[in-house]
Amino acid sequence: ITERITVLGLGAMGRALAGALLAAGHDVTVWNRTPGKADGLVARGARSAPSVAEAVEASPLTVVCLLNNASVHETLEPVVGKLAGRTLVNLTSGSAQQARELASLLGEHGVRSLAGGIMAVPPMVGTEGAVILYSGERDLFDQVAPVLSPLARPHWVGEDPGFAALYDRAALSGMYGISAGAIHAVKLIHAEGGDVETFKREVLAPWMELTLPLMVAGAVVSEEVPEEYNADMQAVGLETMLATSAAAGVPDELAGHLRASLWVMRRAAQAGQVA
Numbered sequence: 390i391t392e393r394i395t396v397l398g399l400g401a402m403g404r405a406l407a408g409a410l411l412a413a414g415h416d417v418t419v420w421n422r423t424p425g426k427a428d429g430l431v432a433r434g435a436r437s438a439p440s441v442a443e444a445v446e447a448s449p450l451t452v453v454c455l456l457n458n459a460s461v462h463e464t465l466e467p468v469v470g471k472l473a474g475r476t477l478v479n480l481t482s483g484s485a486q487q488a489r490e491l492a493s494l495l496g497e498h499g500v501r502s503l504a505g506g507i508m509a510v511p512p513m514v515g516t517e518g519a520v521i522l523y524s525g526e527r528d529l530f531d532q533v534a535p536v537l538s539p540l541a542r543p544h545w546v547g548e549d550p551g552f553a554a555l556y557d558r559a560a561l562s563g564m565y566g567i568s569a570g571a572i573h574a575v576k577l578i579h580a581e582g583g584d585v586e587t588f589k590r591e592v593l594a595p596w597m598e599l600t601l602p603l604m605v606a607g608a609v610v611s612e613e614v615p616e617e618y619n620a621d622m623q624a625v626g627l628e629t630m631l632a633t634s635a636a637a638g639v640p641d642e643l644a645g646h647l648r649a650s651l652w653v654m655r656r657a658a659q660a661g662q663v664a
């Protein structure tokens with residue numbers, strides 16, 4: 390079924406979102422602060438609205454993808470009256486608290502809303518593997534998810550409007566942890582004259598692939614880590630890694646993930662001793 394959908398914000402991500410909705414056959418209206426960015430989408434059948442007010446009035450559903458929370462408020466607050474009775478999905482990255490505040494402001498004006506976190510870069514939009522996390526009322530998600538599924542697989546993470554942002558930030562934290570570890574590893578190899586490409590291909594990639602599910606499963610909130618973790622042994626190993634890194638002249642700032650792990654293992658070892 391063709392749905393009328395408005396997209397506010399035509400940066401790299403907004404253009405990808407609007408393009409995927411057009412490709413799915415929807416009736417898309419777009420708006421961007423700086424004119425000119427709609428041209429390619431208009432050539433593909435989108436309508437370009439001259440103002441935010443006209444853009445939001447064009448559709449029962451508006452998707453927002455702007456730079457940050459401040460730009461969302463700057464753009465939406467003057468037209469919030471026109472959004473009453475409509476649905477808004479905010480896919481702009483922000484904090485959980487910002488998402489809660491926006492949902493509550495919109496709710497006060499009769500606007501139903503979902504918050505989203507895009508787990509993809511623009512070229513991935515509309516392709517398999519891309520996911521958008523949504524939070525907000527479940528029945529609204531159930532209505533909106535089929536319409537927005539051409540963007541990415543919709544995945545609801547809870548009623549709390551802040552949860553999409555929370556899950557998104559936490560997932561990125563996991564990703565940056567892996568990234569930091571990989572960067573530190575190749576610097577260490579390079580500093581001691583090893584061949585980085587061979588190391589990556591033959592050792593690091595297969596090792597990471599093997600250990601990643603174990604690391605995710607083993608990430609526990611409590612300090613009572615399973616006995617087979619042998620926290621004492623791991624703490625000793627981490628100290629050796631830090632010493633190796635320092636001796637190779639790798640900047641200490643790049644070893645933060647090792648210090649974080651050492652902190653966890655020492656705490657786990659202490660907790661084990663108490664028990």
Ligand code: NDP
Pocket residue numbers: 398399400401402403421422423426454455456457459460461463464480481482483507508509510511
């Ligand atoms: P861009 O920098 O490409 O685009 C930013 C958009 O915000 C532009 O449309 C810009 O308009 C608009 N904008 C900025 N300030 C204002 C303002 N004060 N009032 C109105 N409009 C404003 O960013 P992206 O499109 O890449 O990202 C958009 C959102 O998507 C961000 O929150 C980002 O974190 C999120 N995201 C992006 C990903 C990516 O890989 N790109 C991945 C996942 C999430 P103008 O053209 O007038 O400057």
